[in-house]
Amino acid sequence: MHDSILTHARSRYLWISLALSAISIALYLWHDPAVAPNGGTWLGYTLGTIAALLIVWLMLFGIRKRSYSTTLGSTRGWLSAHIYLGTTLILLALLHCGFQFGWNLHTLTLVLMLIVIFSGFFGVYAYLRYPTLMTRNRESATRDAMLEEISEIDQNALALADGIAPEIHAVVLRSIENTRLGGGVWTQLRARDGSDIAIARIRAAIEKRETQAGAAPPALQAGQTIIAMVDFLAGGADDKQSEALRKLIDMLSRKRALATRVARDIQYQAVMEIWLYIHVPLSVTLLAALIGHIISVFFYW
Amino acid sequence: MRWLIRRVLKKGKSSISYEDDTHYGEILTIGRASDQAIFLPDLRAALNHASVTAVGNGKYRVESLIIAGIRVNGEITYSITVASGAVIELGSTRLTLLDARGDYDAAVEVSTIDKSEQAAISSSRKKPTSLSETWISKRWPSWIGFVVVLLLGLLLPAATHVVPGLNKVLRYSPLPSTAFWNPGEVDAAHKIIANDCTRCHQNAFLMVRDTACTSCHASTKAHADPARFNIPALGDARCGTCHQDHNGNRGMVSQAQELCADCHADLKARTRNASQIADISDFGSNHPEFHVNLPGWSGNDEFTPKSMPWSAALKENSGLKFNHEKHLKADGLNAPNGRKVLVCANCHQPDVAGAAMLPISFEKMCHECHQLGFDTLAPEREVPHADVPAVTYTLDEFYARRGLEGGYADARAPTIVQERRRPGSPPLSRQEQVEALAWARDRAREAARTLFTSKACVTCHSINTTAGADGGWHVAPVRVSGIWYVEASFSHAKHQTKACNDCHAGAASSKASNDLLIPGIDNCRECHAGAHSSGKIASTCIACHDYHRSPLLTLDKPAPTAANR
Numbered sequence: 093m094h095d096s097i098l099t100h101a102r103s104r105y106l107w108i109s110l111a112l113s114a115i116s117i118a119l120y121l122w123h124d125p126a127v128a129p130n131g132g133t134w135l136g137y138t139l140g141t142i143a144a145l146l147i148v149w150l151m152l153f154g155i156r157k158r159s160y161s162t163t164l165g166s167t168r169g170w171l172s173a174h175i176y177l178g179t180t181l182i183l184l185a186l187l188h189c190g191f192q193f194g195w196n197l198h199t200l201t202l203v204l205m206l207i208v209i210f211s212g213f214f215g216v217y218a219y220l221r222y223p224t225l226m227t228r229n230r231e232s233a234t235r236d237a238m239l240e241e242i243s244e245i246d247q248n249a250l251a252l253a254d255g256i257a258p259e260i261h262a263v264v265l266r267s268i269e270n271t272r273l274g275g276g277v278w279t280q281l282r283a284r285d286g287s288d289i290a291i292a293r294i295r296a297a298i299e300k301r302e303t304q305a306g307a308a309p310p311a312l313q314a315g316q317t318i319i320a321m322v323d324f325l326a327g328g329a330d331d332k333q334s335e336a337l338r339k340l341i342d343m344l345s346r347k348r349a350l351a352t353r354v355a356r357d358i359q360y361q362a363v364m365e366i367w368l369y370i371h372v373p374l375s376v377t378l379l380a381a382l383i384g385h386i387i388s389v390f391f392y393w
Numbered sequence: 394m395r396w397l398i399r400r401v402l403k404k405g406k407s408s409i410s411y412e413d414d415t416h417y418g419e420i421l422t423i424g425r426a427s428d429q430a431i432f433l434p435d436l437r438a439a440l441n442h443a444s445v446t447a448v449g450n451g452k453y454r455v456e457s458l459i460i461a462g463i464r465v466n467g468e469i470t471y472s473i474t475v476a477s478g479a480v481i482e483l484g485s486t487r488l489t490l491l492d493a494r495g496d497y498d499a500a501v502e503v504s505t506i507d508k509s510e511q512a513a514i515s516s517s518r519k520k521p522t523s524l525s526e527t528w529i530s531k532r533w534p535s536w537i538g539f540v541v542v543l544l545l546g547l548l549l550p551a552a553t554h555v556v557p558g559l560n561k562v563l564r565y566s567p568l569p570s571t572a573f574w575n576p577g578e579v580d581a582a583h584k585i586i587a588n589d590c591t592r593c594h595q596n597a598f599l600m601v602r603d604t605a606c607t608s609c610h611a612s613t614k615a616h617a618d619p620a621r622f623n624i625p626a627l628g629d630a631r632c633g634t635c636h637q638d639h640n641g642n643r644g645m646v647s648q649a650q651e652l653c654a655d656c657h658a659d660l661k662a663r664t665r666n667a668s669q670i671a672d673i674s675d676f677g678s679n680h681p682e683f684h685v686n687l688p689g690w691s692g693n694d695e696f697t698p699k700s701m702p703w704s705a706a707l708k709e710n711s712g713l714k715f716n717h718e719k720h721l722k723a724d725g726l727n728a729p730n731g732r733k734v735l736v737c738a739n740c741h742q743p744d745v746a747g748a749a750m751l752p753i754s755f756e757k758m759c760h761e762c763h764q765l766g767f768d769t770l771a772p773e774r775e776v777p778h779a780d781v782p783a784v785t786y787t788l789d790e791f792y793a794r795r796g797l798e799g800g801y802a803d804a805r806a807p808t809i810v811q812e813r814r815r816p817g818s819p820p821l822s823r824q825e826q827v828e829a830l831a832w833a834r835d836r837a838r839e840a841a842r843t844l845f846t847s848k849a850c851v852t853c854h855s856i857n858t859t860a861g862a863d864g865g866w867h868v869a870p871v872r873v874s875g876i877w878y879v880e881a882s883f884s885h886a887k888h889q890t891k892a893c894n895d896c897h898a899g900a901a902s903s904k905a906s907n908d909l910l911i912p913g914i915d916n917c918r919e920c921h922a923g924a925h926s927s928g929k930i931a932s933t934c935i936a937c938h939d940y941h942r943s944p945l946l947t948l949d950k951p952a953p954t955a956a957n958r
Binding site (some may be wrong): 124125126127128130131132191192194196197198200222235247250251254258260261262263265266268269272273274275276277279281324356362365366368369372373374377379380381384385387388389390391392393 | 440441461469522546574578
């Protein structure tokens with residue numbers, strides 16, 4: 093069976109986490125403090141210490157995954173433990189505080205921790221889902237190869253368009269200028285590319301030729317293929333031009349497909365990374381809150 | 394208009410030469426068509442791509458003639474007016490608009506962008522294709538988050554401990570003060586000092602000292618003398634061991650059974666017999682029978698109750714004779730104002746606090762039926778209750794007056810007493826007075842004897858007749874209601890939903906006043922059990938017993954140690 097981060101080493105860390113959770117719940121139920129359960133009872137201190145050490149250890153994952161020479165287990169093993177023990181942390185922290193919340197530093201620490209953990213859940217989802225999608229999308233090419241092919245198509249399309257009409261050439265030229273793969277955070281996450289505009293422009297140019305030729309402009313309907321457009325064109329343009337135009341549209345369709353795949357590739361990569369921009373800074377913020385939480389609790393003991 | 398077109402020709406690595414050309418015309422056309430002023434044999438240029446017009450003052454107007462636009466100074470544009478020095482890029486050609494020079498009206502420099510430069514430009518124009526190339530970052534938000542939270546969450550509130558007045562300022566500002574550290578609402582009674590953490594937390598990183606508590610809670614009684622009972626837990630116990638604040642309005646009195654049972658489960662062994670209190674660990678399963686405080690009196694009538702374990706066979710001595718059964722008849726009693734049905738509450742009424750029962754009041758509860766008349770010729774006259782000397786005074790005075798006034802219609806009395814005095818008749822002679830007063834004294838004594846020994850007092854009280862002759866009757870002292878369990882705090886008020894009979898079961902059928910009608914522990918255990926019971930009220934020690942109960946020690950005056958005793 094495929095060994096994913098969740099099933100690593102026969103789900104060893106799942107069982108460790110479940111055991112830790114079960115012991116904590118059992119202790120919490122058995123524990124009958126004189127006051128309402130809180131972080132100040134012996135169990136509260138115990139769970140709090142375990143949770144704090146866990147947080148520090150979980151943060152060490154950021155260092156561990158960068159140290160390639162270490163012999164302290166595989167990164168996959170660490171990640172598996174990171175996920176399961178990180179999830180257990182929700183329970184430990186809630187039992188530690190005895191489900192008492194307030195508008196204070198202590199609950200802020202809890203909230204930060206929960207955001208970090210839940211952003212991590214998204215990360216798990218992304219790591220399980222997107223690598224497969226990414227591989228499928230690339231169709232065993234690399235992103236660089238796809239980009240190179242796009243620039244080749246650009247060159248050929250220009251040459252071909254020049255042979256048809258200056259408007260078509262200008263449209264293709266513009267489409268090249270407008271082919272913008274990548275962009276800001278939102279653009280990357282939404283997987284937009286400029287190819288649609290280029291195709292639309294060609295349609296407009298074709299329409300223009302149609303009108304000039306005296307034929308009725310066809311109603312552009314959603315879902316009509318570019319090839320169909322060329323068939324409409326056939327009446328107004330000479331055979332050579334139609335042939336070249338058909339070729340050009342083929343070319344641009346190919347480019348569009350490629351650009352869409354590159355944009356999607358960028359999107360997948362961005363989605364797989366975006367959560368880290370919440371997970372990592374908030375975990376560092378959490379560390380500050382944790383330090384504040386621990387010191388403040390003992391400052392006014 | 395004369396245009397200077399200067400072409401930059403590169404020969405080898407560093408040598409550059411220029412080739413000047415002149416163009417006549419208002420407009421400088423740029424494109425791939427052969428009729429263009431600047432002819433660019435480059436597929437990236439349209440046939441008629443753009444035009445440049447000199448608009449004077451060293452300014453040029455650049456216009457694109459196709460929908461793809463033209464890149465001027467790095468930006469795609471359709472029409473723009475620029476100063477000299479502006480750069481137009483088209484494919485691999487760079488056109489730099491120059492100031493007019495010599496006898497030319499306008500000038501432009503044409504140079505080639507070589508391959509490596511083109512690559513550099515295109516890569517610099519490339520949009521970011523991964524998040525790490527965009528503006529977002531993990532590093533600086535991490536730093537900001539860390540520093541802001543540490544500063545506002547920890548350092549600023551901590552600074553209030555060393556900077557006087559800062560906390561007050563912070564509390565009226567949106568910035569976090571020590572309130573941001575408050576793990577939970579303080580107890581209702583402490584709200585008045587809740588804004589000043591240092592009232593209780595006097596020293597940073599030290600637990601709240603007892604002195605912080607006793608500064609307000611002065612002279613609260615201690616539990617027991619740690620010097621006498623050598624138990625570490627007793628000496629080490631802080632106020633905070635049992636009283637934890639910041640738990641909202643749950644109250645601060647710990648109900649935990651363990652707090653008591655940890656020591657009291659084996660207290661004798663623990664104190665090496667310094668304590669003789671029975672070992673107790675749980676009300677339901679390990680608690681001795683109650684010790685009931687039975688009324689008793691010393692030789693000179695001092696109340697000296699006797700404490701002994703409750704048992705069903707135990708008899709009490711209240712000093713009173715009373716038959717509950719006779720009084721609690723369901724069909725009532727013959728009272729002067731008709732039939733009257735008595736219930737418990739007619740005689741047993743709770744005190745204001747609702748805890749114990751008020752003492753029985755003869756005047757309010759008994760007198761309606763049990764009247765203290767002593768003379769059939771004066772049925773309205775009664776002796777006072779509960780005051781033996783007053784009873785004899787009353788009788789002495791009553792009969793002395795009757796004797797001296799005369800007209801007392803009793804055949805057994807001397808004539809002088811029976812004779813009615815008329816207005817104007819002479820005063821009694823000395824002899825007559827002596828005779829009348831002798832009668833009065835005898836009559837008073839007789840009446841007293843009747844009251845005390847056969848008619849009134851003795852109905853309910855034990856009368857000591859040996860004191861008899863001089864009129865010094867002795868009525869045994871009475872204690873009907875009182876505190877039967879002095880070590881426990883029982884409240885009738887909390888149990889008022891129960892019927893009296895539920896706990897005082899034998900009362901209605903009790904014929905003798907020495908029946909102990911106070912229930913023992915089994916009665917309580919019908920409803921109450923220890924902390925870990927199920928199906929019963931979990932009653933821990935503190936439900937009935939006080940902790941702060943030392944007769945001598947208070948918390949603000951620590952116990953003398955063994956050394957300085």
